[in-house]
């Protein structure tokens with residue numbers, strides 16, 4: 057019997073697992089619930105998130121990858137182990153252990169890369185391939201990365217935004233900034249506190265971002281009733297917030313993203329830059345779904361910008377296609393071709 061081969065998108069917000077021949081089999085939040093007193097892991101993924109807010113206060117929720125790197129190694133390893141088991145079944149003898157491709161942001165250090173590799177190995181992999189997230193995103197978005205032709209991918213996740221120009225299977229120019237979906241939520245929380253003296257939770261901020269958030273002026277203003285606590289009276293309060301206000305709340309964060317795109321374009325060799333202006337910029341990741349962000353990038357760069365189909369599962373599909381390819385007879389490591 058052959059072991060299954062697996063691709064993992066180890067995202068800061070969501071973990072997706074792709075199993076060869078089966079496709080994406082698991083998509084769960086990268087959250088772990090822990091007993092603060094004993095350090096015991098109580099639940100992982102969906103179960104951990106469902107426990108939030110419904111448990112005694114000695115139980116806390118941890119997002120071990122918060123800013124795109126492993127901030128808590130032990131918990132990441134246990135979380136990976138849990139998801140791998142869940143995807144392929146109970147503990148496996150060595151010969152049937154899976155080969156696993158896992159992706160990391162393009163700017164991680166060698167030490168961080170090794171931490172991901174070790175955690176994946178410890179979690180039960182027979183062999184580990186660590187690939188850069190923008191490469192996986194590009195493969196998942198259907199870009200043929202093996203050609204000597206420049207493509208730009210902007211992957212906006214929870215913790216990080218990765219911008220990369222890819223040609224011949226590797227990232228030629230790239231940057232990663234810690235401004236992405238989480239930062240949008242934090243900006244909304246700050247805005248509500250400063251502008252309206254109102255305290256809202258992160259979940260509420262995320263809902264506002266998804267429902268009325270905007271990076272580019274909308275043709276029609278939309279609004280939403282928001283519940284929080286009045287910081288002056290200390291009492292619950294409900295108020296209507298509009299998308300115009302969200303434009304103001306999010307402007308600094310989205311500017312950081314357009315600036316990152318601009319910086320990468322500036323550093324791109326001219327031939328590749330002209331490929332990009334012909335082929336356009338592709339956006340992936342949940343954060344790319346923020347209303348109008350594609351239009352804003354288009355306006356700031358003058359380059360067509362599209363959101364990949366299945367933007368959220370793009371990286372996982374790319375990682376999966378990569379492991380399918382590399383483990384098939386005659387498969388070569390396309391990400392090494394340019395080196």
Ligand code: ADP
Pocket residue numbers: 066067068069070071212213214215216236237238262265266269340341342343344345346347368
């Ligand atoms: P990661 O790769 O870091 O796990 P994801 O690609 O799963 O992250 O993206 C998660 C982020 O996308 C979260 O901040 C989430 O709030 C945001 N997000 C998801 N859907 C939308 C949407 N429709 N509009 C704006 N943001 C969204």
Ligand code: MG
Pocket residue numbers: 065067068211212213214341371
């Ligand atoms: Mg991601």
